[in-house]
Amino acid sequence: MCPERIAVTVDEVIEVRELTKRYGATVAVDRLSFTVEPGHVTGFLGPNGAGKSTTMRMILGLDRPTDGEALVNGRRYATSKQPMSEVGALLDAGAVHGGRTAVNHLRCLARSNGFGDARVTAVLDKVGLREVARRRVGGFSLGMRQRLGIAAALLGDPGVVLFDEPVNGLDPEGIRWIRDLMRALAHEGRTVLVSSHLMSEMALTADRVLVVGRGRLIADTSIAELAEQYRRDVLVRTGADAELAGVLRSEGARVDEVPEGGLSVTGMRARRISELASAAGILLHELTPRSASLEDAYLDITDDAVEYRAQGGVR
Numbered sequence: 001m002c003p004e005r006i007a008v009t010v011d012e013v014i015e016v017r018e019l020t021k022r023y024g025a026t027v028a029v030d031r032l033s034f035t036v037e038p039g040h041v042t043g044f045l046g047p048n049g050a051g052k053s054t055t056m057r058m059i060l061g062l063d064r065p066t067d068g069e070a071l072v073n074g075r076r077y078a079t080s081k082q083p084m085s086e087v088g089a090l091l092d093a094g095a096v097h098g099g100r101t102a103v104n105h106l107r108c109l110a111r112s113n114g115f116g117d118a119r120v121t122a123v124l125d126k127v128g129l130r131e132v133a134r135r136r137v138g139g140f141s142l143g144m145r146q147r148l149g150i151a152a153a154l155l156g157d158p159g160v161v162l163f164d165e166p167v168n169g170l171d172p173e174g175i176r177w178i179r180d181l182m183r184a185l186a187h188e189g190r191t192v193l194v195s196s197h198l199m200s201e202m203a204l205t206a207d208r209v210l211v212v213g214r215g216r217l218i219a220d221t222s223i224a225e226l227a228e229q230y231r232r233d234v235l236v237r238t239g240a241d242a243e244l245a246g247v248l249r250s251e252g253a254r255v256d257e258v259p260e261g262g263l264s265v266t267g268m269r270a271r272r273i274s275e276l277a278s279a280a281g282i283l284l285h286e287l288t289p290r291s292a293s294l295e296d297a298y299l300d301i302t303d304d305a306v307e308y309r310a311q312g313g314v315r
């Protein structure tokens, strides 16, 4: 498959520096700094109220920062001369006039931004709405509206795309379609930032995650690094557990016996365990690195940042 769009300038990025937004006493975004680069999907992850939408609105110039700045391709987006060719955004798929047909909605947008009808046809094809293009949007399902919102976002063939909770409320087929689309857009060389409050969703879509809580950046890491950081232990089974336990302990590992048989080893990688076992002439029957789930990792790092939490128990 040939990527549609491969020419990307190096500075085609989102750059957020010390970005802050206060609403009265509420600090929605608190000195947030990060960059988002082209070629992969960056997840913007955090519990409800963490400041994700506010940050996206400030990147798009829809909200004014109290302090700091958000730049797209090195400039404030509000100053862009060709906004739809620079950034495509899906913030609220419901924000479309229900009386219009899909094709008319897109044509209006295209005309007011200087794009021809060929782009309208191209994006209708891309999101799979060609068959229903002449139907009124008022009768569209949430999934169809979402596709239409994405078609509008892609009209200008933008290098940067922003999606705010795009899979909310969609059925499994719609969710899979959006995941594949985001990955394809990144593969084409675009900068893709997508917000979610679900780690399970991000683990399937994003290569890198920015985790926020109470407006602050908590983690900026790849999914692989996060899994590695939350690696729990290595389960080892041999014919000579006691002997291997002695060897590993003498090399600094913590070794516990597992009730159902085998050893739980922490503080040492599987490869080193295998080398030490081999040097001691001990045959390994099993060597399994075990991670906490990414969901556990996410809950752990956002533990102090959850705005509303069930207290547990009934009063």
Ligand SMILES: Nc1ncnc2c1ncn2[C@@H]1O[C@H](COP(=O)(O)OP(=O)(O)OP(=O)(O)O)[C@@H](O)[C@H]1O
Residues within 6 Å of the ligand: 023, 026, 027, 028, 029, 046, 047, 048, 049, 050, 051, 052, 053, 054, 055, 197
């Ligand atoms: N216009 C506003 N006026 C006052 N407070 C606001 C406004 N917009 C957002 N907030 C507050 O700022 C904080 C961050 O909200 P924001 O919507 O950015 O979070 P979020 O991470 O996108 O969460 P969610 O997933 O629930 O939308 C919340 O405490 C919210 O109540």
